[in-house]
Amino acid sequence: MEGKQYSECQIQNFEDSKLAVTEKDPIMRIKQPGDEIQEGMHGCEEKTTSDTKSWSTGFLMNMESTVAEIDCVSIGVSSNDIDLSVLHPDGSSLPIMGKSSLSEADDEESESHTWKKLGFEPTLPICLKFEDVTYKVTVKGEKTPDANKYILHEITGLVHPGEVLALMGPSGGGKTTLLNLLSGRIKLDSGTITYNNQPYSKSLKWRIGFVLQDDVAFPHLTVKETLTYAALLRLPNTLTMQQKKERATCVISELGLERCQNTVVGGTFLRGISGGERKRVCIANEILLNPSLLLLDEPTSGLDSTTALQIVKMLRNIARSGKTVVTTIHQPSSRLFSKFDKLILLGKGSSLYFGKASDAMLYFSSMGCSPLIAMNPAEFLTDLANGNIKDKSVPSDLEDKFFPRNNSLDMKHGELSQVDVHEYLVEAYAVKEAKLGKTKLIKPLLIDAEPRMKARSSTMEWGATWWDQLSILFRRGLKERRHEYFSCIRITQVFSTAIVMGLLWWRSDASSPKGLQDQATICYMCLQGCYSSFRCFGHSFQCLLPFSHSLKRE
Ligand SMILES: Nc1ncnc2c1ncn2[C@@H]1O[C@H](COP(=O)(O)OP(=O)(O)OP(=O)(O)O)[C@@H](O)[C@H]1O
Structure with missing residues (x-):
């Protein structure tokens, strides 16, 4: 037990709960009635000390949502190590804060970096909730009067700190638009988007990192120069020049960019780092600021499946360090797909599924849509979102619904039209939402005031002074144009x-x-x-x- 201090757990409404702490692993477990104490936990029950109330234990679980989808809260606390995770009834564990959960026996990720050594200021955990988000544009007609075009229609979702939410769907489905709305870059027409139950405000701006699909970097600067100048320009004045440079170096090592740190980024006419490294540089540019919410538009596009997997694993690690990650994705491999915690499947601007990524296939098979041949789940889902039912079983009520009506018009070569399939799936999802209750579906875990206060107290004046900016930009300009x-x-x-x-x-x-x-x-x-x-x-x-x-x- 040496060197380890256990924290008191703030538990509300858990009348029958007990705390159990292992000596091996500093895990406190809120036990449910009937839950057996595991080997190694005996003798350590209800062990708490008074120098407590570490910020990680400040998460209060809302009882209703706990009953709905969370089995127990697992908190491992030592003086060096803080770990908070949520256990789902299926046994899966989702770490919300600190290092990856011990129960997450993911070999590949055991090598992963914990992001702790970066020594960043505390991250404000952001619970991102959006409800009935609708966005439309006015399309100017040449002959017809102007008409409204719905880009997104009543999209609902929720993502907690520690989770990766994937936005998937065919091209033109509205993924980028939703990402832009979530980042506060564009204003929604109706619905609500809240960050810890608060609407978007300017103070959130620097807490949100946005990695664009085609992020532009300076081609003649090396990776190290790019990140160092970004750190110098964007980090607060309270940090010294040396600390800013150190942070850039830390991020380079955390993102595995050491090998190419002295290579120029490159561009259309200049050969530079590879596509995967380029994406990582773009992510590093945002990670420098230690954002609480990281939004990425197709971070894996144009990459081979192994590099794409590396990037998504990296995003998962970033999320596990207490950040909220939302990313759009195109045709992921099945291994890559399994790395996402939550999924929103979009088709023509409508939601076809929102929930745990691992449950998506179950959901569609429960309604009668299953692949008839071996198929990557992501491919299957994107096909469905496109209205393509080739090599898939079709729900009988879908056939019943459309076949008689479409005898001659919409039915092409005896097949259901894409519009029919799309309409059916949208309707089916709306029914599911209504059945589950939208509020329950997006009931956020409440985050206690303490971690929030801690993160807020670290609010600083961001960015360099006017003169510093001028000098940094001048030096960067010279370097960029030195050739x-x-x-x-x-x-x-x-x-x-x-x-x-x-x-x-x-x-x-x-x-x-x-x-x-x-x-x-x-x-x-x-x-x-x-x-x-x-x-x-x-x-x-x-x-x-x-x-x-x-x-x-x-
Ligand atoms: N300002 C706009 N005016 C008109 N149409 C728009 C506007 N913004 C988006 N759209 C349309 O909305 C649809 C969704 O666009 P969006 O870029 O969000 O799709 P996406 O799912 O990200 O596609 P991709 O995967 O190809 O990037 C597209 O059909 C696009 O043409």
Whole structure:
């Protein structure tokens, strides 16, 4: 027991609950009536000490949601180690805070980094809840009057700290739009989005990290330079220059970017780091700020399945460190799919499923939709969201519902149309939602004031001062353009022009009218040169357009 201090657990409404602590593993378990004490737990029951109330134990479980889906809370606490997890009735454990749960015997992830050594300031745990989110745009018709186009229709969901929520569905389903709404970048038309039951506010801005699908990085900077300048620009003034640099180094090592840290990022015309490394650099750029909520738009697009899996595992580890992660995903492999905690399946802007990712197949098979051939679950779900029922069984009531009506019109070659399938699935999901009760489906676990206060007290003035920004941007600009400024061709060009000009006007006599004319000519040429440079300076602003996202972020 040496070196370990056990915390008192704040438990409400658990009248029959007991605490059990193992000596081996510092686990306190809220026992349910009838729950057997496991080997190794005997003799340590109800062991608590008074130097307690560590922030990790401050999570209060709402009784109703606990009964609905959570079996017990498992809290492992030592002076060095804090671990809070939620156990579901199926036996799976979901760590909410601290290191990955001990019960999560995931070999691959046992090697994972815990993110603790980063020594970041406390993260505010954010429980993200969205209910009936609707977003529409007005489409201007040439001949017809303007019409509303629904991009998202009554989408509901919930994600807790420690969880990874995947937004899946066919292209154009509305995933990016939902992500934008959740990040507060665009305003929703109806519905609610809350962060710990509070609406979006400016103070949340720096707690939300957003990794774009096509994030733009400076191609001529190395990975280390990119992250160091980002840290210098975006981290608070309260940190010293050295601390900011150290954080960049830490993030590089945590994201496994050491090998390529001195390689240029690269771009269309410059070979640089690989696609997977590039994605990791983009994620690292956001992780630097230690966001509570990390949103990612297709972080695995264009990557092979192994690299994609690495990225998703990394996201899982990030989530397990107490952050809330929401990501859109396209056609994940089955191994990758199994890494998500929750899933929202979107089809044409409507929700076709929301719940545990592992239950998605069960849900569809329970309604009569199952694959007839061996199929990756993600492929099956995306097919369904597309209305494609080839190689899948169809619910009998779907056939009954549409076949008589569609005898000649919608039925193509004796098959159900995609619209019919889509409508059926949307309706079926609405029925499920109504049956379960929407409020129960998205009942959040309440997060106690203590961890929130702790994280809030760490609120700092973010970003560098005006002068610091100027100096950092100047240095970064020089580095980014060094290949142009300091290229042999450019230097030779400047020097040779200077020498030729110098020779032409060598010893020109300003006292004679002819010499004066010569001097006037060189003045004119210099002014012309300045004017051209000035015009180029104006044009160069256009070059900033591709980096507008970086500018906004910084
Ligand atoms: N401002 C807009 N005006 C008109 N249509 C829009 C607007 N924004 C989004 N859309 C449409 O909404 C639909 C959903 O777009 P969104 O980018 O969210 O899809 P997505 O699921 O992320 O697709 P992808 O997987 O291909 O990135 C698309 O059909 C898109 O054309």
